Amino acid sequence: MSDVFGRALLDYQKGEYTEDIKTYSSLDEADVIPVPYLFREFDEMPKIEQKALQLARGKVLDIGAGAGSHALYLQNKGFDVTALDNSEGCIAVCKERGIHSTVVSDVLDYANERYDTLLLLMNGIGLAGKLNNLSNFLQHLASLLQPNGRILLDSSDIIYMFEQDEDGGYWIPNNGTYYGEIVFEMEYKGQKGKPFDWVYVDFDTLQNACESNGLDCELVISGEHFDYLAKLTLKK
Template identity: 30%
Template sequence: MPDDAFGQMVLDFHRDNLAEQPSYRRDDGTLTDAHLAGYFEPPAAWHPVEQRLLSDVTGRALDAGCGVGRHALSLQERGHEVLSVDRSPGAVAVARERGVTHAAVGDLRRPPGGGFDTVVALGKQLGLGTSLADLRTTLTGLATVTRPGGRLVADVDTLDRADPETGAAHAVRPGVAYRRFRVEYDGLAGPWTDLLLVTPSGFRAAVSETPWTVDRVVGTAESGSAYGVGLSLPADR
């Protein structure tokens, strides 16, 4: 099994015990420094899309791909009951140490429990995969644990604008690509992760084949290659 390099990296950073500068390795061999502080940013420093979408959360929430818990902590402070799930045991340990009440190791594509009013998939979590079929599979799975009339908020990356992060992406079809990378830290090499890049129109087309409806797409001048989406399920589902 691949190492939990991401989890060890954030755990050591959180405990002020970092062994070395961690890196992201692209599948073309390019190494860049991991942006550690970004995983721990307070709400005031978040991407504008994240700030706007988190205000749409209502009721009981699933934080899908919670990382070290920055979204869950903000939601808890607002009075929400939150279940936070991440595939990295180390990240879940950090989230618990930081005060996330309910954090568990798990895969957002096979979400636990049910009866959530809102699914929070910020941090590009919906984009795990290399195709629109992967996106539809993720969305369909998340619909099974969301109440009728429930919502989903997420941020998504696109190739519409020039961005160093997407420069080496693999084209799949017009408007759809993916980038592959992994975390390397202190002799550990995490699993290769594929993140989908899709235009808003491509995203809408994928969603149309799932139980969800796109309510809004948001972006700002500061958004760069990212945009946000708000989805909903029918109330009579």
């Protein structure tokens, strides 16, 4: 079953919530994504997400919309917002929650319109999968922007997950890959989805990638746990 995430959200939406989504990654032990958290209101969101929503302008594309909590908040504020997700289950939930404009698609396959704001929250840059895909990913995002548009994304520097030595350096496996690259797998009600690549990008690495792809990259705020919000705009 490929859409375990969408199925979990649909169950919650129908009032059939009995368990959370289990996650397994190549870096860490098993963890869970609490399904109710994906349906959070603005007041329950981390400061980074609240700030991103406050910086949204004009016509908005919420990429990797999930249960649509960010899109719904903006729509209720009067924004013209489209929720995009490659999960049919997620988009069904977005529709049931009242989001007017939705798209089932991978963002890399989507090129229909241009937007004033692209939102990629909950480590949305992770959709690039691997660091060597980041340039193509950023170029595609740039192609979806209006000339004065902005991309608002958050990510984390997961260096903290590696062991530190006495002089403050980190022990990072030297296997030729970027330390933020992870393989994830999700499980819900005993069924596992397909493993997928995900990447956490530290701010300096993101800024360098933007610089070589015609984008300005501004650090908006840093969170409490090595996370940050960045605002990307097209170079003038």
